[in-house]
Amino acid sequence: ASADVDWLSLDVSSGSGNGEIVITPDISSFSASGLQQGNIILTEVTSGDSKLVPVDLALDNVYLLAEQPVVAFTSTNTILAVNKTVAISNNGELSLGWQASTQANWLNLTPINDGQLLITADPSIAPMNNNSFAEILISAADDSAVISETIKVSFYNSDMIVENKILTPLEVNNNEMQSSPVRPVFYLGVDNKLLTYHQYTGAVVSSLDVSPENTVLEQLIMHPNGDYLLAKALETISLEDETTGEVTTSELVHRYRINLNDNTFTEIFDFDISFEPTDIVRLLGRYFVVTQTLEFADENLLVQ
Numbered sequence: 001a002s003a004d005v006d007w008l009s010l011d012v013s014s015g016s017g018n019g020e021i022v023i024t025p026d027i028s029s030f031s032a033s034g035l036q037q038g039n040i041i042l043t044e045v046t047s048g049d050s051k052l053v054p055v056d057l058a059l060d061n062v063y064l065l066a067e068q069p070v071v072a073f074t075s076t077n078t079i080l081a082v083n084k085t086v087a088i089s090n091n092g093e094l095s096l097g098w099q100a101s102t103q104a105n106w107l108n109l110t111p112i113n114d115g116q117l118l119i120t121a122d123p124s125i126a127p128m129n130n131n132s133f134a135e136i137l138i139s140a141a142d143d144s145a146v147i148s149e150t151i152k153v154s155f156y157n158s159d160m161i162v163e164n165k166i167l168t169p170l171e172v173n174n175n176e177m178q179s180s181p182v183r184p185v186f187y188l189g190v191d192n193k194l195l196t197y198h199q200y201t202g203a204v205v206s207s208l209d210v211s212p213e214n215t216v217l218e219q220l221i222m223h224p225n226g227d228y229l230l231a232k233a234l235e236t237i238s239l240e241d242e243t244t245g246e247v248t249t250s251e252l253v254h255r256y257r258i259n260l261n262d263n264t265f266t267e268i269f270d271f272d273i274s275f276e277p278t279d280i281v282r283l284l285g286r287y288f289v290v291t292q293t294l295e296f297a298d299e300n301l302l303v304q
Contacts (some may be wrong), residue, residue, distance in 0.1 A: 001014065003038060004041060005036075005039075007026045007030075008026075008038050008040070009024050010022070010024075023040065033061045035056060035057070039055060060284075061145075062090055062091065062096070063149070064140060064149040065088070065284065066087075066149045067089075068151075069149075070151070070152045070153075070154075070182045070224065070226055072153075072154045072155075074155075074157075075121070075155070076156070076159075076160070076162040077160070079162065082155075083121070084119050085117070085119075086151065088100075088138055088149075091285065095114065096140055097141035097142060101136070102153075104153070107153060119153065121155045121157075127157065129158050129159065130157060130158075131154060131157075132155045132157065133153065133182075134153045134155075135150050135151065135153065137150055138151065152225055156184045158200070162200045162201075170190055171190065171191075173216045173218050176189030176217070176219070176220045181224065183226060183260075184198060184199040185197060185198055185205055187220065187229065189217040190217075191216065192212060192214070193208060194258060195207050195208075196208075206263050208264075208265065210231060210258060210265050211235070211254055211256070215235050216233060217231055219231060224280060224282050227261060228258055228259050228260055229257075229258040229260060230257060230258075233254045233256075235251070236249055236250075237251070255268040255271055271300065271302065272297075272301070273302075273303060274303075275291040275293045276292050277289045287299070
């Protein structure tokens with residue numbers, strides 16, 4: 001028995017009959033996360049016949065993880081939601097000391113115990129009649145190699161009277177509506193446009209033409225931290241045969257990533273998912289797009 005990589009060691013390299021081999025990886029030579037692959041080569045000494053036993057070694061960085069990456073606070077004449085307790089953990093087996101910091105003077109951070117952080121917004125300090133944004137940095141107390149976590153915070157602070165609003169009736173595309181996890185707005189797909197409405201005033205914040213005219217913007221999928229939406233539109237293409245005059249039609253799939261921070265969009269061209277995306281999920285600090293058949297893709301819809 002032998003190994004074809006130098007980071008694998010075997011406690012037994014030869015024998016006869018039934019036996020056991022203890023395989024030990026040496027991770028001290030690796031300085032980055034990733035998947036390492038090698039083989040154990042088992043050889044029958046008389047005939048020389050051999051068999052490969054694949055060995056995978058998955059190495060990951062240590063990430064600090066907040067229970068939720070986004071916290072949204074509200075203070076109005078009818079709503080007061082200004083505190084939130086968030087659990088802090090990591091993707092390793094050991095408990096790590098951590099510290100929380102922010103540059104926003106209207107935020108108070110109070111560690112409750114080793115695993116929880118109380119976040120409180122102060123309406124008397126935050127700008128009035130405004131939506132304020134801040135970030136909270138969760139970093140390791142004594143290990144710089146641990147990758148920090150960032151919690152995005154928004155605070156809608158208003159002394160105006162907030163009451164229910166009736167919007168102008170709209171033909172919303174297939175009930176395509178998404179609320180923002182970080183802003184007091186919601187998004188509607190109407191024809192080929194993305195309309196943004198303020199949650200409390202009912203005012204139209206923006207209108208963005210995304211897909212070609214005469215198409216329907218649909219399949220709105222919100223990123224968990226509210227940075228962008230994924231969307232789709234089908235365009236019918238008509239082609240006429242120059243010889244016969246026969247017209248054939250086909251459907252062209254457009255996929256978009258709509259940046260909600262600056263109200264712009266980019267079309268995703270080189271995607272290789274085979275099925276329709278359904279969600280954007282967060283797994284141990286990283287984000288993946290999941291399709292109907294549990295393909296895992298990145299934000300450019302490339303299968304991982």
